[in-house]
Amino acid sequence: MSVIHADQYPQPAGLYIHIPFCVTKCGYCSFTSYPCAGAPPRDYLAAVLKQAELMAAHPMVRDRCFGTIFIGGGTPTIYDGGELAHLLQNCLGLFRFASAPEITVEANPNTVDANKLQELREAGVNRLSIGVQAFSDRLLQKIHRSHTLNDALLAVKMARQAGFDNLNLDLIYGLPEQDLFDWQESITLALAQRPEHLSLYGLSVEEGTPFARLAERGELSLPDEDTVLRMESFAYGQLAQAGLSRYEISNFANPANRCRHNENYWRNGNYLGLGAAAVSCFEHLRFRQVAEPGKFVKLINAGQPPFVEVECLPPGAAFRETVIMALRMLGGIAVAELAERFGVTPQDYYGRIFIRLQEQGLLEVEEGFLRLTAKALPFANQVLAELV
């Protein structure tokens, strides 16, 4: 095993802001989000802003350059456009940004209207990610989404009218009682909206969710493996024809519209997280914040740090994590970049494991880039597990 040194990653960091509230809780959701029937708590945004002010002055953050902002959730658009614009504009003033930062807001279809979208666009939001999940009222009800197919179509139309030219739609396949025809219809309708970016996630039944409880009782009827494979194959073919190339295991985009914020995660870059359950990571020193929004507000208002977990990855673990995350991207990562960041190449570090995976046709180095082969992609997680 070779000598390895601490990561020296020079790219701009990402800024993530977590909004942990939703209209209702979806049946499959394992994210930190709490259903919120009425107006979301005002003191939460004030606390996030207070944390932004504190962190902007922190020695670990103050001289950094940021390249992206991502307001995610939960459902950020549960708040008014003016409130989100205020938060965003303050952040733009507090931190130092590279030119033309990518600024994304996640939205759910029934929490936006023309005014809100206009306010977000005018505040500098230049990427909108809409959680559609399925273009079928029957399936949306089945998975406990709080919006309809028409809400989704209208949200896309209003986003275009507000001037958004970088739109992502999230879709899920392998849903309960979803057949191949349902999925084909969702893909066809999604592509008819001409999105610049699509995220396609296979349903995963996570512990603690209502779906997990249904599955335990034998009441969750999911499509079989063969149908799921056919869903993937149909989608990949249609998206390629529409010019959306697969650049990450679950993400497809026009080449100019890849999500820069997520690419920073996949390159294991640095990022600052604000809000409940947010995670920050600088030079592989990782801080996780308290998940419960009320506790987050209390700690911030009391001047106490909201961290519940701190983890410091040694260089070897940071190197392996960087390789594994980068291999999620179909373009992989330059061997020279890894060597510059850590002082070691993956060939030297992994030795015989690397040679075996290459011989099995699962891993390749082409024109200096390390990547998974097309053969490895359908079972990428098993291949990546060999490199942990």
Ligand code: SF4
């Ligand atoms: S809208 Fe998203 S974050 Fe909110 S409950 Fe549904 S899946 Fe979870």
